[in-house]
Amino acid sequence: MTIRTELDAAGIHDPALRAAYQRCRELNARHGRTFYLATRLLAPAQRPAIHALYGFARWADDIVDEPRADDPVATPATRLDALTETLREALTGAPAADPIFAALADTATRYEIDHVLFDEFLDSMRMDLTVTDYPDRAALDRYVHGSADVIGLQVLPVLGTVGERADAAPYAAALGKAFQLTNFLRDIAEDLDRGRVYLPADELAAFDVDRARLQWCHAHRRTDTKVRAALAAQHAIARHWYRYAHNGIERLHPISRPCVSTAAVLYSEILDRIEHSDFAVFTARATVGNARRTRVAGSALARALWARRGHLTPVPTRT
Structure with missing residues (x-):
């Protein structure tokens, strides 16, 4: 289905705004393969808003993690400050010079x-x-709330619910948390290269693990016994949040359930890959292959099409 069809279904007709949403869709397709595949299971009218939310999150994350070679003077801090100010202006109705802000403000x-x-x-x-x-854990949770929990809460109005949105909110936040905790395990080597450790120091210390031991494992591309035990404990915590979030899928609008359940299955399978590799996270990045992603999404497609036949698409609060 073309972006034109999706934008028509969403009632987005302004040419500049349509171009803005298309930019966000391209970002999603290029950088968020599993997430993008899951969004194809949503009704066409829902997809542009999800792409806008993803596009903004991706852009902000890149500011922090990817220095710009074309502007060596601007630091990540100054760029993030500029983004924050521009976002506030866009959300209060000011014209947005960048298409990502235009699409995000319209979605919000x-x-x-x-x-x-x-x-x-x-x-x-x-x-x-x-x-x-x-x-x-309390310190990490403060970070995860803003980096992941709120993403689930942002998309919840687009997904729709069968009851009060507040009843579904804890589960939406929990799924965002589960995805983020999965990333922390999968990307531990990459994060070490950036000077960061997204695992609670006191929980690692219970297994006699600290940053130096993690660095040793990374340098030698192996997971020693103590680190393996520590990562297994973190793995169990991530699993807990997937189980909790799963209980909230039935609270979502029926049209949105196949998308969310597919994203949860595919992302949780990254944990499977990590476990099956015996926590060899310093050797290779755990991924779910294209064939598996296609099979899972394919089996969900029938459910998604059936739901669209029996239910109206969730509509925005304002149009």
Whole structure:
């Protein structure tokens, strides 16, 4: 299905705004393969908003992690400050020079997404500029709330619910958390290269593991016995959040359930790959192959099409 069909279904007709949403869709397709595949299971009218939310999150994350070679003077901190100010202006109705802001502001207005969720997300992105370690679970949870929980809360109005949105909110936040904790395990070597450890220091210490031991494992491309035990404990915590989040899928609008369940299955299978490799996270990055992603999404497609026949698509609060 073409982007034109999706934008028509969503009632987005302004040419500049359509181009803005198309830019976000391209970002999603290029960088978020599993997430993008899952969005294809949503109704066409829902997809542009999800792409806009992803596009903004991706852009902010890249500011923190990817220095710009074409502008060596601007630091990540100054770029993030500029992004924050531009976002606030866009959300209050000012013309957005960048298409990503235009699409995001339109989505936030259409679905009445709480602007605080964007502030909390940027707060966590700002933490990445100065914080390199987390002493305990409470400290890590403060970061994860802004970097992941709020993403689930941002998309919830687009997905729709069968009851009060507040009843589904804890489960939406939990799925965002589960995805993030999965990333922390999968990307531990990459994060070490950036000088960061996203695992609670006190929980690692219970297994006699610290940053130095993680660095040793990374340098030698092996997972020693103590680190394996520590990672297994973190793996179990991530599993817990997937189980909790699964209980909330039935609270979503029926049209949105195949998408969310597919994303949860595919992302949780990254944990399977990590476990099956005996936690060899310093040797290779755990991934779910294209064939497996296609099979899971294919089996969900029939459910998605059936749901669309029997239910109206969730509509924005405002249009």
